[in-house]
Amino acid sequence: MKTALLTHADCLSHVTPTGHPERVARLEHVLHALEPLDLTRVTAPLAAEDDILRVHPKSHLEELRRTLPADGYYQIDGDTFTSPGSLDAAFRAAGACVKAVDMVLGGEAPNAFCAIRPPGHHAETDTAMGFCLFGNAALAAKHALDHHGLSRVAVVDFDVHHGNGTQDLLWDDARALTITSQQMPLWPGTGRADETGVHGNVLNIPLGPDTGGAEMRSAWRDQAFPRLRSFRPELIIISAGFDAHQDDPLAQLNWSTEDFAWITAELCKIADEVCDGRVVSTLEGGYDLTALAASAKAHVEELIKAAT
Numbered sequence: 066m067k068t069a070l071l072t073h074a075d076c077l078s079h080v081t082p083t084g085h086p087e088r089v090a091r092l093e094h095v096l097h098a099l100e101p102l103d104l105t106r107v108t109a110p111l112a113a114e115d116d117i118l119r120v121h122p123k124s125h126l127e128e129l130r131r132t133l134p135a136d137g138y139y140q141i142d143g144d145t146f147t148s149p150g151s152l153d154a155a156f157r158a159a160g161a162c163v164k165a166v167d168m169v170l171g172g173e174a175p176n177a178f179c180a181i182r183p184p185g186h187h188a189e190t191d192t193a194m195g196f197c198l199f200g201n202a203a204l205a206a207k208h209a210l211d212h213h214g215l216s217r218v219a220v221v222d223f224d225v226h227h228g229n230g231t232q233d234l235l236w237d238d239a240r241a242l243t244i245t246s247q248q249m250p251l252w253p254g255t256g257r258a259d260e261t262g263v264h265g266n267v268l269n270i271p272l273g274p275d276t277g278g279a280e281m282r283s284a285w286r287d288q289a290f291p292r293l294r295s296f297r298p299e300l301i302i303i304s305a306g307f308d309a310h311q312d313d314p315l316a317q318l319n320w321s322t323e324d325f326a327w328i329t330a331e332l333c334k335i336a337d338e339v340c341d342g343r344v345v346s347t348l349e350g351g352y353d354l355t356a357l358a359a360s361a362k363a364h365v366e367e368l369i370k371a372a373t
């Protein structure tokens with residue numbers, strides 16, 4: 066069985082103002098890089114409203130609908146915008162993650178990558194934030210727990226920014242282990258090591274600016290991987306942001322493309338040990354188009370290797 070790639074053209078209809086880093090070209094570059102790879106290509110469905118409501122109140126959805134512009138943009142906060150196609154894109158992004166969970170848990174694919182936007186890991190319970198409208202990784206985790214009846218799901222996040230939204234949405238759920246490394250200090254400012262969740266179910270790994278792949282590897286090897294192994298998740302969800310890359314304009318970590326391959330391979334190795342290799346990965350950040358495309362490709366190539 067092949068790695069599944071879930072995406073939808075609607076994810077290109079979420080448009081941001083000129084000069085905004087989270088732009089349509091990001092996904093176009095990722096999809097172009099993945100073209101030669103041998104994948105099961107799946108059209109992402111729209112998420113059901115219930116999928117969204119597992120992690121967000123109805124008022125959040127209503128606010129996004131009420132403010133969706135008929136043309137141009139609506140500005141939610143300093144850097145989060147919607148355009149006429151944004152809700153369709155967000156429902157496809159969430160739908161891709163839910164469908165990927167269904168496929169991997171249903172034995173239709175060994176693992177999956179969701180090439181989607183808008184990203185999700187900054188969206189908090191009742192607010193869009195940081196380019197994100199819905200908490201894609203967290204709602205996928207809740208779907209696996211509540212709909213499929215799993216007992217333990219891990220969400221791991223190697224985006225350079227703290228996954229504050231995922232942390233918020235899964236903060237009090239003992240069935241979900243959230244592990245996130247991030248540059249600190251950096252926006253959004255959260256993600257200190259003493260933020261550990263209601264049940265000790267959150268592990269934050271702050272990384273200093275101007276550190277690189279060696280520091281990242283030892284931090285994940287020493288802290289994240291033992292924790293993940295002892296939690297024994299039945300599914301691993303990856304928030305795959307590629308903005309820790311040395312060429313990324315938004316941050317100052319110095320990871321190489323090979324570092325993204327390494328962390329992916331290590332996570333797949335643990336998935337093999339504890340949950341039959343079941344991994345669902347979803348695109349978060351990454352703002353240098355060339356680095357993003359190369360890193361996403363390296364990431365998916367490791368998923369493919371793990372699937373065979």
Ligand SMILES: [Zn+2]
Binds near residue numbers: 225226350351
């Ligand atoms: Zn990011």
